[in-house]
Amino acid sequence: MANQTRETVDPIVARLRSMAQAAPELRTAARVYETVLPLLRDVKYAVPPLGISKDEARAKLQAGQPLLSDAALPIDDGPPRRLIIELAEQLENLAPKRGLWSRGEPEDQPAVTRAVAARQIRVELESNKLNVGQLLAMATGGDRSSIRAAAEERQLNADLLWTLLQFAMRPFFHAWREQLTPLLGDLEWNQARCYVCGGDAIIGELRGNEQAAHVRCVLCGADWSVLRLRCVHCGNEDHNTLSYLYPEGRREKWRVQVCDRCKGYLRIQASFEPTRPEFLLVEDLAMLHLDAIAQAQGYTRTTA
Ligand SMILES: [Zn+2]
Ligand SMILES: [Zn+2]
Known part of the structure; x- marks a missing residue:
């Protein structure tokens, strides 16, 4: 096998390239x-x-x-x-x-x-x-x-x-x-907008084996924990009107939480670690197909 030049590819670039390939x-x-x-x-x-x-x-x-x-x-x-x-x-x-x-x-x-x-x-x-x-x-x-x-x-x-x-x-x-x-300390913040900048919550993360639910702000990178079985938009906790939509073939990685009370949705990805702030725009792009899945069924990103 010929010698290969080992070039260091920027991790953001590497992630974008593998995403574009898929x-x-x-x-x-x-x-x-x-x-x-x-x-x-x-x-x-x-x-x-x-x-x-x-x-x-x-x-x-x-x-x-x-x-x-x-x-x-x-x-x-x-x-x-x-x-x-x-x-x-x-x-x-x-x-x-x-x-x-x-x-x-x-x-x-x-x-x-x-x-x-x-x-x-x-x-x-x-x-x-x-x-x-x-x-x-x-x-x-x-x-x-x-x-x-x-x-x-x-x-x-x-x-x-x-x-x-x-x-x-x-x-x-x-x-x-x-x-x-x-400054957030031990305060709870259960809203769909960011507690720092007010940006819309558009990425959810289910982390680790405990599946702890977090919401991420794509604008400032903030991270706050929320209740897993609760709609971030309207606070609905009724399992009859809260459900998940899954993309074909990638159930273990992605899902969309949808709420039939307010018609809102949240895109969620499973991850072991919190996504690093500089990668949030990349993950936002990678989850674009989830918007299509939710919107085709009449759900919206923000319900305010
Ligand atoms: Zn923010
Ligand atoms: Zn709701």
Whole structure:
């Protein structure tokens, strides 16, 4: 056997490649994540402490409010601006060169369109025509329509701008989650939104031999335990109206908990360890087929 060069493949890239091999329909998205996610994992912003006291945190959580709600969030727009420029460059590089300025293969078209849109956003940022601080404040507040308006005013691709801003916010959210996690203490949080950032609960984990149920926030990476036989959306514990849907052939790995009282669902994966925060977007993508299974039967991700 010939000597093989042992290249170290980034673990995120390795996971994405094996996922795309098993599910070719995810190949395009996996390719984008291959360039974006290692960058997001490695970037570190200097994030000042939020200064939420233990008592304030307790009061908020007991009132059912996520810790970041109504908190003053100090956002330095320099590092995220540089990150968006870098991400845009990566997306530009993903387009096949022959397709960028001439007519490429039809399957190259989405990558070419995305590259052109990314370049327009990068150029606007580099010439300081976009107010990144303002856009980031909109992104943190989930104000997608204002971001759309800002994009349209400058004739930019609004969906791509939103996506890039979401990526650029992640290092802040991950730092805040690291700061605030100890404040949950022994308090219970049985909601379908994240106790740190208020993001929707869209991934459940059944962990270890005890099948302990946890919910994960894909935005900030938070992790909280919930009751296994209880709907996270409406609190229903009636086994007559709570059930599971399973994907064909992968029952041991995945399932969807569905509730006939509120029509909500939660995608659940079995895992021995908690998914590391930097892998949550990958697992979110890997579970896309579970959305199709649940939605085909009339269930929805969020019921609020
Ligand atoms: Zn969160
Ligand atoms: Zn329910």
